[in-house]
Structures are given as structure tokens and as C-alpha cells.
Amino acid sequence: MSPTELKDRVDTKTVNMVLLTFATGGLYPLLWLSRVYPILDGITKVKTATQTYVIWVAVCVGLGGLFMRAQEDEMAGLGFLISLAANVMYIVWSFSAKKALEEYALQNFKIDLRMNAFYTFVFNVYYINYCINHIPEADRRQKILVGDTPA
Secondary structure (H helix, E strand, O other), rough: OOHHHHHHHHHHOHHHHHHHHHOOOOOHHHHHHHHHHHHHHHHHHHOOOOHHHHHHHHHHHHHHHHHHHOHHHHHHHHHHHHHHHHHHHHHHHHHOOHHHHHHHHHHHHOOOOOHHHHHHHHHHHHHHHHHHHHHHHHHHHHHHOHHHOOO
16 A cells, blocks of 8 residues: 555645636535545545435535525525535534544554644645645655655
8 A cells, every 4th residue: 555545546636626616616625525535435444424425515515505696585594504514514524534544644654644623624625635645745754754765
């Protein structure tokens, strides 16, 4: 198992992810989540989500966006609450993925990948993607610190 395996399979730069989020009107994180969670689950051997969970995130994103554009204040308020529920679901998944990534890095590469809980809360899927991309660099640094020659 290589430290670059997860990064290579996910294959998304964080800057591109942010730009694609703007270009798709906020839908890209949902597409990213539906594509990445099975990869993350398979490599880390930890279940972070189910297809049903991702479908409910999609329902909340879709209905929240639809209702927020309504003319009636009650419908717009309902849309806000549903969008808030989608964001909470992203955050819950991000903390599950954070735990899986930390354990994966520790067990497989002896890397103490300390992921910031505040960043996980605020940036959720973007921070998870950043940390996935950072694992090979953390492995290189760990090898230098313990005296192994970096690959």
C-alpha cells in the first residue's frame, strides 16, 4: 500500500474543487462526495457513508436550493433550514472521514496525521480533500524524521 494510493484514486486538487463549486452553483461537493466516499471506504476499510446518506444530502441540497428561491418567506425559511441540514450532513460526514483518515495514516504509514477539528467543521469536504492530498507529503516528512530515506 502506497501513501499516494488514496491521493491518486481521488485525483482532485483542492483549488480545482473550490473553482468547480463556484462553476456548478454549489453542486460539485455533492458530486465529489458521491464519487469519493466509496474510494475512501475501500482504502481505509472504515465505513464513512452509505449511498442512502449521500442521496439524502442530495435531496437536502436540491430542495433547499429550490425552496430558498420561493417568494413566500415561509418557503424561503424552510429552504434555509433544509440547506442547513445539508451542511450539517456534510460536516457529520467530514468528521467521519477525518477519523478514518487519521487512523489510516497511523496504521499504514505510522503518520500522526493530526487534522484540525475547526478546519474540518468550517471547510468540511474541502479540508478532507486537502488532507487526502497531503498524506504523501506527511509520509515523506515522517520518513525524514525517523531517519529513513524519503522515496
